[in-house]
Amino acid sequence: MHRLRRLTTRQDALIAVAALAGGLAVLAAHGHTVWSDGWNPPFPVRLVPLLGLCAAMPLRRTAPLTGLLLATPFNVADVAFGPSLATAMIYGDALYAASLYGRRRTAEWLLGATLAGSAAVAVAAAVALRGVAAGVLGASVAGVVWVTPVLTAMAVREHRSRAEAERERAEQVARLAEMDRRAAVTAERARMARELHDVIANHLSAVALHSSAVLKVRGLDREGVDRAMEVIRENSVQGLAEMRRMIGLLREGDGADPAARPRLAELDRLVRRTGRPDLSARLEVAGERPELPAAVELAAYRIVQEALTNALKHAGSGCADVRVEYAGGHVVIDVLSPLGRDGSRLPGTGSGLVGMRERAAMLAGTFDAGPDAGRWRVHAELPVGSLGGAA
Numbered sequence: 001m002h003r004l005r006r007l008t009t010r011q012d013a014l015i016a017v018a019a020l021a022g023g024l025a026v027l028a029a030h031g032h033t034v035w036s037d038g039w040n041p042p043f044p045v046r047l048v049p050l051l052g053l054c055a056a057m058p059l060r061r062t063a064p065l066t067g068l069l070l071a072t073p074f075n076v077a078d079v080a081f082g083p084s085l086a087t088a089m090i091y092g093d094a095l096y097a098a099s100l101y102g103r104r105r106t107a108e109w110l111l112g113a114t115l116a117g118s119a120a121v122a123v124a125a126a127v128a129l130r131g132v133a134a135g136v137l138g139a140s141v142a143g144v145v146w147v148t149p150v151l152t153a154m155a156v157r158e159h160r161s162r163a164e165a166e167r168e169r170a171e172q173v174a175r176l177a178e179m180d181r182r183a184a185v186t187a188e189r190a191r192m193a194r195e196l197h198d199v200i201a202n203h204l205s206a207v208a209l210h211s212s213a214v215l216k217v218r219g220l221d222r223e224g225v226d227r228a229m230e231v232i233r234e235n236s237v238q239g240l241a242e243m244r245r246m247i248g249l250l251r252e253g254d255g256a257d258p259a260a261r262p263r264l265a266e267l268d269r270l271v272r273r274t275g276r277p278d279l280s281a282r283l284e285v286a287g288e289r290p291e292l293p294a295a296v297e298l299a300a301y302r303i304v305q306e307a308l309t310n311a312l313k314h315a316g317s318g319c320a321d322v323r324v325e326y327a328g329g330h331v332v333i334d335v336l337s338p339l340g341r342d343g344s345r346l347p348g349t350g351s352g353l354v355g356m357r358e359r360a361a362m363l364a365g366t367f368d369a370g371p372d373a374g375r376w377r378v379h380a381e382l383p384v385g386s387l388g389g390a391a
Contacts, residue, residue, distance in 0.1 A: 008061050016057035019093075023050040023086035032084035041081045049078035053090040060097035065106060068098040083141075092149040099153030107157065111150045118142035194302070194355040195246055203239030205309050206274065207232050224277075234273050262301045264289070264324065264331075270301075271322055274308045278317040279338075281308060287326035296382050299359040300324070300331050303367075306352045307335035307378040315339070315376065330365075335378040339371060356380065 026032075027046055052074030059067030075091040078084055095114065099107035121142040126135025214228045242262070271283040292300075304322055311320040318338035325332040353369055356378070360367035365382040 005062060009058055012058045012060050012062070015060075016054045019057060019086075019090050020050065020054040023054065023084070023090065026084060026086035031086065033082040046078075046081055046084065049074040049081065049087050050084070050090075053078075053087055053094070056094060057090065060094065061101050064094075064098040064101040068094045068110075088145045092145050095146060096149035096153045099150045100157055104157070107150060107154050111147070111154065114142075114146035114150050118147055190358070192246075193351075194358060197306075197351050197355055200239065200243075203235040203242075205312050206235040207239075231273055231275075238273075262298065262305075264292070264297055264300055267301065267304060267322070267324065270305060270308065274312065274320070276312060279311065279315055279320065280318075281311070281320040281322060284321065284323045285325075286323065289326050290384060292331070292384060296331060296363060296384055299363055299365075300333060300380075300382055302359060303333055303356045303378070303380050304335060306356050307333075307337075310352055310378075311335070311337035311376070329384050331382045331384060333378070333380040333382075336372070336375045339374060339376055 024047075027043065027050065032046065053071050056067040056070040056074075059070070071091055071094040075087060075094075078087040078091075095110060099110050118139050122135040122139030125138030126132055128134075211228070211232060214225060267285075268283055271281045274281045304324070308320060308322070315337040316339055320335065320337040323332075323334040323336075325334075356369070357367045360380050360382060363382050365380060367380045369376070369378045371377070
């Protein structure tokens with residue numbers, strides 16, 4: 001800040017030196033007015049107003065109003081001696097600087113003062129020279145020298161204010177765009193995390209459970225081994241297929257084949273391959289299945305898939321019941337699994353419940369999970385009609 005102030009003062013000092021040199025040249029060329037009474041001050045006397053005006057110029061940006069107050073008496077003296085073109089231009093610059101770099105109210109006050117001064121000059125010239133033409137000429141000259149710099153400064157100030165407002169607006173728009181971009185990236189990362197969790201957790205949990213059963217159960221018959229290996233193979237193949245689908249989506253965008261997305265029609269297959277030696281699963285579908293939006297169908301499938309994965313990990317012995325009902329413009333999902341300490345207890349992070357809740361919330365649906373009459377119940381309701389069947 002201090003460095004900028006010093007630089008500004010140095011530039012204004014150079015402007016003052018240039019103005020002094022130009023003023024001396026104008027005075028040497030007799031570029032001044034001689035009043036009608038014939039009094040023409042000598043060159044040293046005329047030099048005093050010029051020096052005083054130039055001495056105030058280094059303050060034109062750092063203390064513009066002070067510079068104007070210092071310059072005004074010298075300008076009055078120069079007018080009394082006979083106005084000089086050089087001093088008139090220098091004083092006009094002082095008015096311009098005070099109006100531009102000072103406060104806005106200062107510019108408004110100076111406009112009124114210069115208008116009043118121009119009117120006074122017009123009256124004085126008309127009376128002194130006994131002619132309206134002289135008054136008009138005096139007012140015109142005073143207006144050019146005094147009023148025009150103030151008006152110009154006010155116009156420049158307004159232009160700068162608008163430019164600054166536009167710059168700030170552009171910065172705000174850029175910040176909002178960056179916030180939107182970050183929010184979109186965060187939402188996309190969350191969506192990808194949900195998809196990856198649902199795909200990997202279900203299939204790998206089934207693989208881990210059945211492979212553990214084969215390793216732990218001694219003397220398992222060939223039929224049991226074949227059944228476990230069949231489940232492992234099917235889950236491995238399905239997991240790879242869904243991973244390829246997700247990689248295709250990431251590479252190609254939303255133009256991937258919608259048929260590659262899991263559908264509720266495949267729930268029967270999902271339920272059939274879900275189970276442990278001590279846990280089975282069954283599916284019940286109620287109501288007539290309508291044409292569902294792709295978002296609803298995917299969310300419903302993933303919720304059932306994750307609920308069954310959690311059942312594989314944590315449920316006790318028995319049967320997990322999956323019920324899907326189409327009623328009242330909603331897809332209602334209920335997954336009930338046995339509670340008990342004899343479940344497989346594979347490690348979990350709680351991401352599954354969070355993901356299911358997020359999927360329901362994104363579709364303005366409801367989700368709840370917790371113990372219910374001795375069983376663990378996952379309940380979700382996803383609205384259909386509000387989405388209008390959009391893909």
